[in-house]
Structure formats: structure tokens, C-alpha cells
Amino acid sequence: MENSLLLHGRKAIITGASSGIGRAIAEQLAAQGASVALLARREERLRETAEKIEGNGGTAAVFPIDLRDFSTIPNCISKASDKLDGLDILINAAGVARQASLVDGDFDDWQTMMDVNVLALTAVTKEALRYFPSEGGHIVNISSMSGHRVPGKGGFYAPSKFAVRAITEGLRQELRQADNLTRVSSISPGFVDTELLDEYFATGAGGSKYDKIGYPILQPQEIADLVLHQLTMPKTAEVTDILVRPTGQKT
Numbered sequence: 303m304e305n306s307l308l309l310h311g312r313k314a315i316i317t318g319a320s321s322g323i324g325r326a327i328a329e330q331l332a333a334q335g336a337s338v339a340l341l342a343r344r345e346e347r348l349r350e351t352a353e354k355i356e357g358n359g360g361t362a363a364v365f366p367i368d369l370r371d372f373s374t375i376p377n378c379i380s381k382a383s384d385k386l387d388g389l390d391i392l393i394n395a396a397g398v399a400r401q402a403s404l405v406d407g408d409f410d411d412w413q414t415m416m417d418v419n420v421l422a423l424t425a426v427t428k429e430a431l432r433y434f435p436s437e438g439g440h441i442v443n444i445s446s447m448s449g450h451r452v453p454g455k456g457g458f459y460a461p462s463k464f465a466v467r468a469i470t471e472g473l474r475q476e477l478r479q480a481d482n483l484t485r486v487s488s489i490s491p492g493f494v495d496t497e498l499l500d501e502y503f504a505t506g507a508g509g510s511k512y513d514k515i516g517y518p519i520l521q522p523q524e525i526a527d528l529v530l531h532q533l534t535m536p537k538t539a540e541v542t543d544i545l546v547r548p549t550g551q552k553t
Contacts, residue, residue, distance in 0.1 A: 307333075307334045307335030308334040308335065308530065308533075308534050309331055309334040309335045309336035309391075309530075309533065309534075310334075310335035310336075311335065311336075312331070312335065312336040312337070312390055312391055312533075313336065313337050313339075313383075313386040313387070313388050313389050313390055313391065314328075314331050314336045314337070314338050314339070314386075314389075314390075314391035314392070314393060315338075315339045315341060315379065315382050315386075315389060315391070315392050315393070315426075315430060316328045316331070316338055316339070316340060316341065316393040316395055317341045317342065317369065317393065317394050317395055317396035317422075317423075317426060318341075318342055318394075318395035318396030318397060318444075319338075319340035319341055319342050319348060319351060319395065320340070320342035320343070320344045320347035320348050320351065321342075321344075321347060321496065321497050322395075322494070322496030322497055322498055322522050323395050323444055323491075323494060323496060323498075323522045323525045323526070324342065324393070324395030324396065324444075325347075325351050325522070326521075326522035326523050326525065326526040327393050327395055327522075327525070327526045327529050328340055328351060328355065328362070328393075329351070329354065329355060329358075329526070330523070330526035330527070330529065330530055331391070331393075331529075331530070331533075332355040332358070332360030332361065332362060333355075333358065333360060334530065336391065337360075337361040337362075337363075337386050338355065338360070338361070338362050338363070338386075339362075339363050339365055339382035339385060339386055340352055340362055340363065340364050340365065341365050341366075341367050341369075341378065341382070341396070341426075342366070342367070342396065343366065343367070343368050343369075344366075345364065345366040348364040348365075348366060349364055352364050363382065363385045363386065365378050365381065365382050369396055369417075369418055369422035369425075369426065370414070370417045370418060370422065372421065372422065372425050375422070375425045375426055375429055376429050379426065379429040379430055379432075379433070380429075380433075383430075383433040388433065388435070389430060389433040389434060389439065390434055390435055390438075390439035390440065391439055391440050391441075391442075391533065392426070392427060392430040392439070392440075392441045392442070393441075393442050393444070393529065394423045394426060394427065394441070394442070394443045394444060395444045396418055396422065396423070397418060397419050397444065397446075397498055398414050398415050398418045398419060398498070398501070399415075399446075399459050399498050399499070399501055399502035400414070400415060400457075400458075400459065400501065400502060401455050401457055401459070401502060401503075402415070402457045402458045402459070403455070403457040403458075404457055404458060407457055407458055411458065412458045415458055415459055415462045416458075416462060419459075419462040419463065419465070419466060420462055420465045420466065420469070423443060423466065423469065424469055427441060427469075427473065431484070434484055437483065438477075438482055438483035438484035438485065439484050439485075440484065440485045440486075440487070440532070440533055441473070441484060441485070441486045441487070442487045442488065442489065442529055442532055442533070443466055443469070443470050443486075443487070443488040443489075444488070444489055444491075444525070445463050445466040445467055445470070445488045445489065445490045445543070446459075446463040446466075446490055446491060447490050447491065447492045447545060447547055447553075448460040448463045448464075449463030449464050449465075449466055449467040449490055450467070450490055450545060451553070453553055459502070463490075466488065467488065467490075467543070470486055470487070470488045470542070470543070471486075471542070473486050474486040474540075474542070483537075485532075485537075485540045486540070486542075487532045487540065487541050487542060487543065487544075488542070488543045488544075489525060489528050489529065489532070489543070489544045489546065490543055490544065490545045490546070491520055491525055491546050491547070492519075492520065492546065492547030492548055492551045492553075493515060493519040493520060493547070493548055493551060494519060494520040494521070494522060494524075494525060495519050495520065495521055495522070496522060499519075516550075517548060517549075517550025517551070518548060518549075518550065519548045519551075520546065520547075520548050524546070525546070528544050528546060531544075532544070
């Protein structure tokens with residue numbers, strides 16, 4: 303039975319695994335046989351996720367970390383790799399979204415989005431690659447539709463996601479030039495029903511996402527399903543990016 307699971311024997315790190323898309327991905331990968339290391343700030347939420355995974359017969363380890371503290375990343379990734387006895391999947395799902403305009407936005411908001419969405423993602427990726435097998439693994443970056451076009455209130459969030467898109471392609475090119483066959487993918491969702499979207503609307507002018515979005519939005523599980531699709535493609539195929547938006551989304 304175990305050998306029939308799509309990710310049997312795979313070993314994955316998932317950042318942002320305490321909620322939303324990251325948690326859904328962690329549960330999906332574990333359900334398909336992968337051992338997962340869960341990284342995020344909120345230890346209690348991580349442990350809840352791990353308990354759910356283990357209760358369903360999966361394997362999960364918890365590594366609380368504030369990714370904005372870059373100096374802690376190398377040790378955390380090393381410990382996660384040791385715990386899993388290797389590493390061949392990295393899911394960069396941690397992210398921050400705030401409505402911080404380019405004209406009068408708060409610098410601290412800009413800095414937080416740059417630190418989490420761009421620098422931490424790059425630092426985690428750099429460290430994780432040290433532990434990937436010689437035959438290569440798979441890296442999936444959770445980006446955004448805002449990395450393909452700038453929405454009206456994109457502010458500094460959109461530039462941070464354009465950077466993720468550039469990092470994804472730049473990394474792919476660097477790896478191929480080094481004859482490293484690690485695949486590098488991204489998923490660029492529109493509105494997804496997560497705490498991150500709550501945070502984004504909370505930093506705007508009044509009202510929740512439910513007041514401002516008049517149609518059904520994506521669910522985290524739908525993004526997790528797409529990640530599984532990318533990970534299980536034949537090794538001769540690399541899905542570079544998937545753009546997915548709610549059917550009712552106009553932008």
C-alpha cells in the first residue's frame with residue numbers, strides 16, 4: 303500500500319506550514335507518503351498540523367523559525383535534513399501580503415515583505431540545495447498572480463512577487479548551467495481563502511475580503527493539488543509556472 307503512494311520515500315521541507323496554503327500542501331504531501339518538515343513561526347499551530355498528519359499515518363517534524371532572522375536558517379535546514387534523513391523537495395509557501403503603496407507606504411511593511419517573500423525564500427532555497435541528492439530534487443515557490451501583473455493596490459506586494467518569478471527562472475538557469483537537474487516550479491494563484499488574504503485586506507481601507515470579493519475564491523487544497531501535480535510529472539518534464547485564478551476574478 304505504501305509503495306503505491308505518489309510520494310513514497312520523498313522528503314520535503316515546507317515553509318509557512320502553520321496555516322493556509324503551506325499547511326494544505328504539508329498535509330497533501332504527507333498523505334501521499336512524503337516525510338515532511340514543517341517550518342513557520344507559530345509552534346503551536348505547527349504541532350497541530352503535525353499531530354493531524356501523524357494521526358493519519360504520516361510522518362512530520364516541527365521546526366519553529368522566524369524566517370526574518372536569516373542567521374537561523376542554515377541550522378534549521380540542517381536539522382530538518384538530519385531529521386528526515388535527507389531532502390529532495392522544498393516548498394517555499396511562507397509569505398506576507400500588505401497593502402503598502404509605493405507613494406506613501408510604511409517602510410516597515412516594505413521591509414517585511416522583502417524579507418519574507420524574497421530574501422528568506424532565497425536563503426532557504428540556497429541552504430536546502432546543499433542537501434538535495436546528486437540526481438536532483440524539486441523546488442516549488444508559491445508566488446501570486448501579482449507577480450505577473452500589478453493590481454490596482456499592488457503597492458510593494460506586487461514587486462516582491464515579481465521578484466519570486468525572477469528568482470524561480472534565474473535559479474532554474476543556474477542549476478542547468480551547473481548540470482543540476484533539480485526542477486524549479488512556481489504556482490501563481492489569484493485570491494485564495496487564507497489568513498494571508500485576511501491580512502492583505504485588513505491593511506487596506508476598512509472591510510474584510512468577504513465584503514470586497516463578490517464571488518467564490520480558491521481554497522488552499524486546490525493549490526496543494528496543483529503542487530502534487532507538479533511534483534509527480536515525469537522527470538523529463540518541468541512545469542515552470544501555473545497561473546490559477548478564481549473563475550469569477552476579473553483581473
